[in-house]
Amino acid sequence: MAKALFIDTSRCIACRGCQTACKEWHGLPAVPTRQRGTHQNPPDLNPFNYKLVRFTEAKTAGKVEWLFFPDQCHHCLEPSCKGTAESFAPEAIVVDKKTGAVVYTEKTANLTAAQCKEIQQSCPYDIPRRNDKTGILTKCDMCIDRIRADLAPICVKTCGTGAMNFGERDAMLAMAHHRLGAVKVSHPKAQLVDPEDVRVIYLVTNPEPALKKQGKQAVESYSRRELLGGLVSPFRRMAG
Numbered sequence: 001m002a003k004a005l006f007i008d009t010s011r012c013i014a015c016r017g018c019q020t021a022c023k024e025w026h027g028l029p030a031v032p033t034r035q036r037g038t039h040q041n042p043p044d045l046n047p048f049n050y051k052l053v054r055f056t057e058a059k060t061a062g063k064v065e066w067l068f069f070p071d072q073c074h075h076c077l078e079p080s081c082k083g084t085a086e087s088f089a090p091e092a093i094v095v096d097k098k099t100g101a102v103v104y105t106e107k108t109a110n111l112t113a114a115q116c117k118e119i120q121q122s123c124p125y126d127i128p129r130r131n132d133k134t135g136i137l138t139k140c141d142m143c144i145d146r147i148r149a150d151l152a153p154i155c156v157k158t159c160g161t162g163a164m165n166f167g168e169r170d171a172m173l174a175m176a177h178h179r180l181g182a183v184k185v186s187h188p189k190a191q192l193v194d195p196e197d198v199r200v201i202y203l204v205t206n207p208e209p210a211l212k213k214q215g216k217q218a219v220e221s222y223s224r225r226e227l228l229g230g231l232v233s234p235f236r237r238m239a240g
Helices: 017-025 080-085 106-110 113-122 144-148 154-158 169-183 208-213 224-239
Strands: 003-008 052-060 063-071 093-095 102-104 164-168 191-193 200-204
Touching: 003 169, 017 052, 017 154, 063 200, 080 093, 080 113, 154 164, 164 169, 169 191, 169 200
Parallel strands: 003 200
Antiparallel strands: 003 164, 052 063, 093 102, 191 200
16 A cells, blocks of 8 residues: 655654654765754755755744754655656656655666756755766655565654654545644644645645745645745755
């Protein structure tokens, strides 16, 4: 059966355990960095960070609050990156038939820089990153090796607050909608991000502050690229 993750940002405390565990499980090297005036570190996703907890501050009803967003691939049901790659590298990006995980293979190393850029630009969430030394495109693989061994993704295994959840997609959707109802009591603007289109379903408590910084108003009407672009861009400006 198809799998999914439900990420409840209202329960995220930005411990970055998921971010660190992801690096350790995948054997990814450390990334040189420096203090940029924010706890968010590194400043963005890169070939050696498949998951990144983004930080920002928002003022809501006169109250300042931290917003945390564990950014990663959303594993789209119809991945535009795979569709883009079909014309020049049909086996470079695959969808696992059992789980639905979108997996980038080592065959992405055979792509030209221009082809990689085309794939990257097709992603509505700005996720894939290219390793300039190997040429390989990288991103979260949903810990497909762990799932095949009947284990939960390492980020879910590591999370101690219940922010990360994993299971059958129908069960995760039900959990997400149930949790949304509870969160809306204290955060009326809370919403799920593209629940019908992805396998990594986010609950965000307050997307409007980030969207307003982009000059946008109506949250519900935005496409996936606009919504996540609005959510992510302020984090990048803060980190820069």
